[in-house]
Every structure is written in structure tokens, then in C-alpha cells.
Amino acid sequence: MAKSDKKIIKNFEEEARNVISAFEANKNPKITLPKRGLSNVYFDKKENMIKLGNKKQTRTFFNVSQAKKFMQMFLLAAEVKKLIKDDVTTSIRDLFYRTKHTIGDTKENTFDDQSESDPIIEDIEVAFDALREELHLFASSRGSLVGNITIEDAGDTINCRKLGSGGWAIPSICEDDIIKFKKSEAKFVLFIEKDAVWRRFNEDKFWKKHNCIILHGQGVPPRGVRRLLRRFMDELKLPIYVLVDNDPWGLYIYSVIKQGSINLAYESVRMAVPKAKFIGLSSFDKEKYKLPNAVTIKLSDADKKRIKEILKYPWFQKPKWQKELTHMLKEDVKLELEALSSKKIQFISETYVPDKIKKKDWLE
Template sequence: MSKKTRTEELEKLAQFGKQVLEQIKKMENPHIQIPLRSLSNTIFDEDKQILKLGNKKQVRTYFNTAHTKKFMQTLLIASACKELIKSGKTTSIRDLFYMTKHTIGTSKENTFEDQEESNAIIEDLEVTIDALRENLHLFASTRGAMVGNATIVDSGDTINLRKMGSGGWGIPSIVEEEVIQFKNVEAEFVLVVEKDAMWRRLNEDKFWKKHNCLLMHGQGMAPRGVRRLLWRLNHELKLPVYVFVDNDPWGFYIYSVYKQGSINLAYESKRMAVTDAKFIGLSSFDQEKFDIPDNATIKLTKTDIARCRQILEYPWFQKKSWQKEIKHMMKKGVKLELEALSKKGLEFTANTYLPQKIENKDWLE
């Protein structure tokens, strides 16, 4: 954490505590206001093109048997985060659960019974004091890797992403400015691949070298670290972002999470959504365009079709181009995986498909 961020977050936590203290001094019933993290309070901001939380709030009161425990938990987590930031250490949300779990006084009551409780409180706290959990020194499980035409600094170590072999640099959960700095970024865009297998193929073919880019994957649904790092590359370095996912409703949704944010973490979109990310494929029109044989396609399952119907309704898929894209998939009745391109030869993706898509600006937004 930079000193500035650290001081800011500590200040927010202190304010949060002081507010409760003031209430107690005034002999009021202590209470805190927490923005509601529910689907009903999730809205699609048409201007900014991101998912965000609405204005609904819940009030959590100390003297209310239905609230007391959660009130206590909220203050407990806030206090533990303050200690973490002060000590300069980071830890996992699982660790934090154990750190704050204890039996209260001589009772048989524990502060937390399971981690779901503490996870929810962490999210409450994030949204209440408007801080990313990463800035509260908490990390989640990580996936994803990166290579490409750039040098970065990670925790003081200079890492040349051009020299990372076949394994690549593992993208950590906390990628804030004070952990990760960009040094010598020659890359002109970022290609995010849904699956690590395709990432490996493209890395083996040195796609990033030939096309001067950064090559990243998030191993399926994008983890927070990958999203936040992509956001930083896009916002701070103005690098265009291309997302390369399976041609199925799940791939489309993964793209939309990179672009507009996720329903679960709507309150974090402004710090994670890459609103100008481009969907480079696979498109439902690619089979014809690239002459991919029928036996490389897979029939849509009932679950796939139901999911197509769902995303057709999402406000952020209302653009004509997306409606056309999704409906074409449903009409064809089949989906296409990234690996299907290998039917055209192992180097087809790196040497033909991707360059052609980028050159022709053949993408969706």
C-alpha cells in the first residue's frame, strides 16, 4: 500500500469507529448504515456503462437482538483490518475469519461460526467505507498469469515479462499501485484469454512478441486480481483490451464481467470494470467466416439455452449487435470453444484468426 492509500484507509476506518463512539457518548443506540448489496439495488449505469449499487441502505443497530451480533462482527472486522494495515501485513479472508473468531467471555457463543458470515461482513465494510478489500490488506484465492512486452515491479522485484518462460508470472490478488508498478511497457494492447490452455499455446507461439502485446488469462471467470490489473493497464497506460472467450453464454458473461462488472460485486465496478474492453471472439458468426467444420461445434444444452435467454434480458446486453450475436447462437443451436480453432491447425489462432480480427476491427463492444 502506498503511504497515501494506507493513511486514507486508516482514516476511513477511524471515521467509521468514531461515528459509533459519538453515538455512544450521546447515549444513542449505536447504529451504522450499510448500502444494500442485493440484485434489487444493482443498477446498470447507462452513462458510465457499468453495474453499480443503487442508494438503498440498511441500518444495523446495536440494541436490537436481530442486529446485535452482526453489529459486533462489523466492528470486529473493521478493527482487525485496521491492525492489518498498521502492521503492513496482508492476509487471506480465510485467515481473517480465524483471526477474529473467538468465544465471547465466559459464554459458549463464538464471534463467528463459519466463514460465510465473515465474508459477508467484509463486503459490508468495503461498501460502507468505500474501500477495496485489497486496500484493507485482504486477498482472495488467485488464478491467472501474464507474459508480454513489458517490465513491471512486484513487491520491489523487477520482473521482465518478456523472459517468463512457459510458466509466466502468477497474477497476485493484490495488484494495487504500491505492490505492482509498471516500468517499461512497450506493449500496445492487452489480450485476455479465458482459458490457460489457449494462453499457453499463444505463449508458445510468442504471440505477444509478434504482435507487441501483453498476454493474460484468468482461468475461467475473472478473479479480482486479474480484473483490477487489467483496469490499471487500461486506465493508467491507456492500453486497449481485447477479450477472447468461448462462444457460449458463459464466455459472453465472462466478457461482460471484465467490461461492466459483475452482479455479485457491483459496488466494485468503478475500480474494476474496463468499459472499453472489446469482445474479439469467438463470435457466433465465426464458423461461417473462418470456415470451421460442423463437427467442431457442440450442441447447446438446455442450461446453455436458458442462460442465453437470461443474458438476452440483461440491460448491458441490449445493444443491437449483442442481441444479434446471442440470437444467432440460439438459432444455430451450437456453441464453439476456443480450442475448436485448432481444427484449422495449431497455429491458426495465433497466425490467422486473432491478427485478422484485430486488423479488421472485427469485434463487439
């Protein structure tokens, strides 16, 4: 049993004992947990990440509006405890089905929809200070990886230098009891927004020439990819470069990787990658690399609105970022990674990224 397994079971049992004691003493059982809403989220400037504040909420059993949630929390926690004891993992959808049933002779279901069980899982995460993965739960997996590293995955040793065109499919649970880093020569990690562009870098053996690890998460990276990036930063002390489209969506992806997300602020402590560097595309790249007008895309009204919002985010207040974003608005265009192919198909892997890294031409 992993260390986190023991800790979680211990905490579950302690909380359960408290509730039982309250019942026995004819008191109203209660659980106290951190508030998860926007009202309790802040940007920690020093650590450079979005965090959950100190506000708490209390959920009591003898309360018409809270009794169901109270029951659901214990129902899910009991099932999670079984998962941990049996040493199996499952999906949050599966957990919903496992725990969904009609109560006694009533017509009332424990849950009607997964949209009811998912937030309770998040409640359990914050209440017990455990990542979803530590609760043996997984979300969807996406993305793949190749490069100069050997990884142990569930007991198998995987040489990521020998994985052909496909690569290692990054699993959704990348905690260190399952995924272990073995021998690695890599000097940096390159995260690429799109799988198609990742394929370009792999086909050109960029990771071999530049001694690194390359990975993608098919758009907004799923939890497994984010956790892996964080662990590369923490455990291997590698610089993490993020390569995304020059549009609000690309900026969002970079931002989720670096600062964490507002919705899941309580995870930042273990999922955010505060040292991640934005390597491009930059709104200055059009001039810098003399890209033709035909490969630019005019900003939509929604894009402009989004950029103006991003300009106000506390984590984009550095002068360099303000300059970058203001320039994007002024140019009135966005650029996709594929726009670089107008010069040469391998321009992005042979020239653009090596040039950016060499010149330290990135934003943080």
C-alpha cells in the same frame, strides 16, 4: 503507508468515535452503509457498467437482529486496522480464523462459519468505500502474464518479456502501491479465457510478434486479473481484447470483465473494464472460418435458457449483440476456442486473432 491506508484508518477511527459518543450519550449507536442487494443495483449506460445505487441501510447496536452483525463488523475492522498498521496482507479465510473465538464464558462464537464473515467484509468495503485489496485482504490468485512490459512487484523488477513458458503468476492484490507499471512498448492487451490456450499464444511468441501483453485468469478471472486489466486501460490507455469460448460461460466472463458483476456491483467503479472488446469466438465464426460440424457442440437446454436471459440484459441491447446472440440460438451450437485447432494448432494465434484485430471484427 499508502494513501488508501491512511484514509481507511482515519475513517475507521471516525466511525468508532461516533459509536463511542453514542454510547456515552446513552443513545443507540448506528452505522449507515449502502445496501448491497439486487434492489440497489443498476446499469449505468453512460459509463457502461453495473453500479450500486444510493439506497442506504442502518445497522443499530441495540437491536436483537443486528447486534451480532454490528459486533462482527467492529471486530473485523479492528483486525483489518492491525493489518494495515503492520503493513501485512492476509486472506479472508485467515481473517475469519483470526477473529473467530468463543465469547467469554458463553458457548457463543463470534463467527461459526466463513460464510458469516465474508459478507461483513463486503459491508466494510461499501461502508468505507475501500476495495478489499485496500483493506490488505486477498482472495485466491490465479492466472499468469507475459508480454512487452516491465512490472515492479513488491520492489522487484520483472521483465515480462523474459519469463519463459510459465510467466508471471498474477497476484491477488494488484493495487498500485505494490504493482507498478514500468517500461512498456505494448500496443494492446489480450485476455484469454483458458490457460491452455494462453500457452499456445506464449509458445508462438504472439506477444513478441504483435507487440502486446497476454494474460489469462483460468476461467472467470479473479480480482487481481480484473484489477490489472482495468489499470492497463486507465494508466497505459491500452485496448483490452477478450478472447473466450462461444458459449454462455464465455459471455459471462466477458461481461464480468466489462460491466462488473451484480453481486459485487460496488466494485465496478474500480474493477470493471468498460472499454473491453469482445474479440471472439463469435457465433458467426463457424461460417466465417469454415469450421467442420464435428467440432461444434449442441446447445443444452440450460444453455438456451441462459442465452435468452442474456438477450434481455441491458448491457447486451446493442443491435450487434442482439444479432450475435440470436444467431447463436439459431445455429443451436456452441464453439470452444480449441475448435479452431481443427484447422491448424496455430490457427488461433497466427490467423484468427490477428485477422480479427486487423478487420476490427469485434463487439463492444
